[in-house]
Amino acid sequence: MKGHPGTGKSTIAAAIAAVLQCTLIDKDDIRDATLFLSSTATSxxxxxxxxxxxxxxxxTQIRLGLSxxxxxxxxxxxxxxxxxxxxxETHRVLIVECRPSDEGEWRRWVERRGEEDGGVGHKPATWQDMERLLEGYDGCTEYDVGEVPRLVVDTTNCGVDGVLCSVIEFIENHCGDHPS
Structure with missing residues (x-):
């Protein structure tokens, strides 16, 4: 998965993992586990x-032959x-990039999550936090992925089910019936 915070990556990733019955590893789960270290280490x-x-x-999951x-x-x-x-060399890498076309909706998602989380954690809790984060990226998020197949999905246009259908089709087209 690729995309800025609050774009629907985790929702889509969970749906993909559920449909394909494969391992889901979420960086946010790991990052959240480090919050107690915030006073001793930099972000x-x-x-x-x-x-x-x-x-x-x-x-480890890949060495075990798991998708x-x-x-x-x-x-x-x-x-x-x-x-x-x-x-x-034995496993395919595919990129699904979440890129919402409706910035207003994206903003509502970010701010709703910030309210639900109470602003605690490492994720942007306000749209101003998001704007600072994007400024800090200074364009580094737009890079050439080379020959890695990439599907860009608009997460504000057709809902989770619509996005999921196009993602599963993309995966099947590049990996066959048994993605790895």
Missing amino acids: SALNDLSYDAMWRVAS VVVDSPLSRRHHLDAVRRISG
């Missing part, structure tokens, strides 16, 4: 730690390079 260090743990868990849905922003090229390294 950047904790984010790096979260990615490292996620790649290690994914690598994996990795739910993360995949915001930097070196994250994609890590996925490609751990998948090796």
Whole structure:
């Protein structure tokens, strides 16, 4: 999965994993487990730690021959390079990128999640937090994925079921009946 926070990645990732009955690894689960370290480590260090743990868990699942849905922003090229390294030559890497066309709806999702979470945690809780995050990315999220097949989905246009249908079709077209 690829996309900014609050774009529907986790919702779509969970739906994909449920339909395909495969492992789901969510970077946010790991990052949330590091919150108690916030007073002793920088946010950047904790984010790096979260990615490292996620790649290690994914690598183990892949070595076991299991298909994996990795739910993360995949915001930097070196994250994609890590996925490609751990998948090796025997497993396909596909990118499903969530990109909402309706910024107003996306904003409502971010702010609703912030209200539900009480602003606690590492995710942007307000639209202003999101704007600061996007500024900090400074365009690094727009990189060439090379030959890795990528499907960009508009998560504000056709609902979870519509997006899920197009994602499953995309996966089947690139992996056959048994994605790995």
